[in-house]
Amino acid sequence: MLRTHNCGELRAALAGEQVRLAGWVHHKRHHGGVLFIDLRDRYGRTQLTFKPESKALFERAEKIGHETVIAIDGTVTVRPAEARNPELPTGEIEVIVERMEILSAAETPPFVIEDEVNASEETRLKYRYLDLRRPEMQSATILRSHANRVTRDFLFAEGFLEIETATLVRSTPEGARDFLVPSRLQNGKFYALPQSPQVYKQLLMIAGFDRYFQLARCYRDEDLRADRQLEFTQIDIEMSFVDETDVLDLAERLLARLMSDLCGVNIKLPLPRIPFEEAMLRYGSDKPDLRFGLEIHDLSEIVKMSGFQVFTSAVESGGAVRAICVPGGAALSRKQIDELTAKAVKFGAKGLAQTKFEGGVFTGGIAKFLSENEMAGISGEFHPAEGSIILFVADSIATCERVLGALRLDLANQLDLIPKGSWEAHFVVDFPMFEVEEETGRLVARHHAFTQPKPEDVHLLETDPAKVRARAYDLVLNGYEIAGGSIRTHSSELLACVLRVIELTEDKAREKFGFLLDAMKYGAPPHGGIAFGYDRMMMLFAGRSSIRDVIVFPKTTAGQSLMDNCPNTVDAEQLSELGIKFDEGKIDR
RNA sequence: GGGGUCGUGGUGUAGCCUGGUUAACACAUCGGCCUGUCAAGCCGAAGAGCGCGGGUUCAAAUCCCGUCGACCCCGCCA
Numbered sequence: 001m002l003r004t005h006n007c008g009e010l011r012a013a014l015a016g017e018q019v020r021l022a023g024w025v026h027h028k029r030h031h032g033g034v035l036f037i038d039l040r041d042r043y044g045r046t047q048l049t050f051k052p053e054s055k056a057l058f059e060r061a062e063k064i065g066h067e068t069v070i071a072i073d074g075t076v077t078v079r080p081a082e083a084r085n086p087e088l089p090t091g092e093i094e095v096i097v098e099r100m101e102i103l104s105a106a107e108t109p110p111f112v113i114e115d116e117v118n119a120s121e122e123t124r125l126k127y128r129y130l131d132l133r134r135p136e137m138q139s140a141t142i143l144r145s146h147a148n149r150v151t152r153d154f155l156f157a158e159g160f161l162e163i164e165t166a167t168l169v170r171s172t173p174e175g176a177r178d179f180l181v182p183s184r185l186q187n188g189k190f191y192a193l194p195q196s197p198q199v200y201k202q203l204l205m206i207a208g209f210d211r212y213f214q215l216a217r218c219y220r221d222e223d224l225r226a227d228r229q230l231e232f233t234q235i236d237i238e239m240s241f242v243d244e245t246d247v248l249d250l251a252e253r254l255l256a257r258l259m260s261d262l263c264g265v266n267i268k269l270p271l272p273r274i275p276f277e278e279a280m281l282r283y284g285s286d287k288p289d290l291r292f293g294l295e296i297h298d299l300s301e302i303v304k305m306s307g308f309q310v311f312t313s314a315v316e317s318g319g320a321v322r323a324i325c326v327p328g329g330a331a332l333s334r335k336q337i338d339e340l341t342a343k344a345v346k347f348g349a350k351g352l353a354q355t356k357f358e359g360g361v362f363t364g365g366i367a368k369f370l371s372e373n374e375m376a377g378i379s380g381e382f383h384p385a386e387g388s389i390i391l392f393v394a395d396s397i398a399t400c401e402r403v404l405g406a407l408r409l410d411l412a413n414q415l416d417l418i419p420k421g422s423w424e425a426h427f428v429v430d431f432p433m434f435e436v437e438e439e440t441g442r443l444v445a446r447h448h449a450f451t452q453p454k455p456e457d458v459h460l461l462e463t464d465p466a467k468v469r470a471r472a473y474d475l476v477l478n479g480y481e482i483a484g485g486s487i488r489t490h491s492s493e494l495l496a497c498v499l500r501v502i503e504l505t506e507d508k509a510r511e512k513f514g515f516l517l518d519a520m521k522y523g524a525p526p527h528g529g530i531a532f533g534y535d536r537m538m539m540l541f542a543g544r545s546s547i548r549d550v551i552v553f554p555k556t557t558a559g560q561s562l563m564d565n566c567p568n569t570v571d572a573e574q575l576s577e578l579g580i581k582f583d584e585g586k587i588d589r
Numbered sequence: 590g591g592g593g594u595c596g597u598g599g600u601g602u603a604g605c606c607u608g609g610u611u612a613a614c615a616c617a618u619c620g621g622c623c624u625g626u627c628a629a630g631c632c633g634a635a636g637a638g639c640g641c642g643g644g645u646u647c648a649a650a651u652c653c654c655g656u657c658g659a660c661c662c663c664g665c666c667a
Contacts, residue, residue: 027629029627032623036625036629047626047627108617111616116628118602177665225666226661560658
């Protein structure tokens with residue numbers, strides 16, 4: 001071995017031991033007569049001390065640059081009392097170096113390897129291997145590895161099998177845009193990379209594997225965001241002979257285990273189950289952040305006869321008047337209110353009505369349009385504290401939800417209403433089965449076509465499909481959707497009903513997933529499952545605000561890897577083997 | 590597809606609004622001093638012509654247009 005110990009483990013108890021350490025030169029402190037080098041590896045830092053008695057060694061050490069990889073032999077020594085560093089686990093000791101070998105010289109790095117990042121993300125991504133040396137990136141990466149282990153331990157103990165599924169799969173036009181892989185053996189045909197192992201895990205249930213999981217890499221060719229990458233990882237889970245209670249129970253216990261083992265946070269189980277409709281009404285979001293209040297109230301009934309035209313016409317045309325009450329909001333400046341209004345407009349509102357509650361009365365803004373009764377009604381809803389502001393949106397229900405949901409989040413951040421270090425998890429359940437596709441006006445499955453409608457809503461499939469709720473659920477942590485799933489339809493008849501609603505002809509359905517329809521004829525057990533967005537979850541656990549910080553080699557928002565410069569062009573030969581020619585007019589350059 | 594923020598020595602920023610002598614600061618780098626520091630300290634040096642292209646002007650890092658790149662958001666992501 002090139003080392004007898006790592007850089008994080010030496011303690012005073014080992015004083016006098018002869019050790020061999022290897023690592024990177026982190027910091028160098030030269031005092032003329034004595035020279036310190038902090039040697040770093042993923043376990044920590046150890047102070048190496050060079051004394052001038054050994055002149056040749058001292059002179060070599062003086063010349064060593066940052067990030068050089070060295071190995072040393074030396075003696076563990078307890079530091080003089082006044083020179084101990086209580087900040088470091090190894091701060092009690094130092095290693096007096098007797099021999100040093102340079103294993104690999106380093107050029108001056110483009111940025112200092114420190115947690116106090118002073119490099120831009122662009123630079124960090126270009127030199128990702130250096131960025132990953134920073135303790136913060138090391139701990140996020142290590143955290144993720146531990147999470148893998150905890151997840152596997154937990155699921156194996158629950159009787160699950162880890163089964164890998166194909167990543168060259170059939171393309172389906174449903175859902176996100178597929179990444180396509182051209183076939184050489186069958187020119188003109190393509191594989192797709194899986195958006196998720198969804199159909200394959202269902203087939204595994206039909207095959208009798210009962211309890212399946214996989215840390216599955218998924219690919220979606222859509223625009224990137226702070227919490228979205230082209231490729232990402234799911235903890236993909238599917239179970240047979242279960243109902244939603246079983247799946248949610250397992251999912252929340254897995255989350256609780258991960259949080260306690262990785263973050264030392266204990267969450268109370270069972271987690272709240274919030275119906276979709278309630279989430280939308282009270283929080284304007286299907287993934288509400290419940291770490292703070294600012295609940296939305298529906299005031300339609302109270303103000304539908306109001307003298308304020310905007311309110312009455314919204315209610316008359318089937319919309320609503322909804323509002324949030326912001327404590328301390330009366331102190332918002334004119335400029336801040338204008339900014340909120342601009343935000344509301346950006347999200348589709350025509351404007352943002354407001355009134356302040358000061359001196360025990362509503363004042364300013366739209367107060368002059370409100371009758372005594374209406375004011376009393378609004379007070380009754382909110383019981384506003386002195387110095388609050390009420391923000392109203394009068395519009396279609398969907399717009400009210402979207403706008404107030406966005407403002408609620410915005411204000412929480414702006415007013416610092418989210419307690420630091422707080423955690424809040426819950427399920428959102430009873431999602432609608434279908435939603436209207438914006439462009440075509442057609443109904444499409446909100447989750448996917450294999451989601452089972454709630455039995456008590458099945459009779460609505462023919463008459464009022466928009467009202468049908470699904471046996472679908474999401475798990476929300478601190479306002480992020482970290483898992484989602486459903487109980488699947490395992491009966492061909494019910495599935496046929498659903499496919500009729502989304503106007504998928506039998507032919508088309510056969511073409512898209514005939515193999516799954518066939519499989520369901522041969523004895524499909526009732527089954528359901530859930531998939532965790534692993535990167536998002538790791539981001540939250542690591543306290544970061546971008547999943548790029550928990551992915552070792554991520555892409556930029558333009559889908560580029562700045563380090564190895566991909567995507568890149570390929571040889572003409574490779575293309576010709578695949579039978580691919582470019583439409584030159586379409587290529588960016 | 591759309592909106593916004595940013596791009597200045599190796600790195601991070603200031604300067605830009607209100608164009609004008611040698612583009613400032615910190616870290617890193619190099620040299621010197623220093624026997625107890627741990628983001629060591631002190632002294633000194635070198636290092637950029639301001640993402641790229643065009644325009645306005647006597648004069649552009651600064652104003653205008655375009656373009657490229659990074660980031661945030663909307664759309665999109667069953």
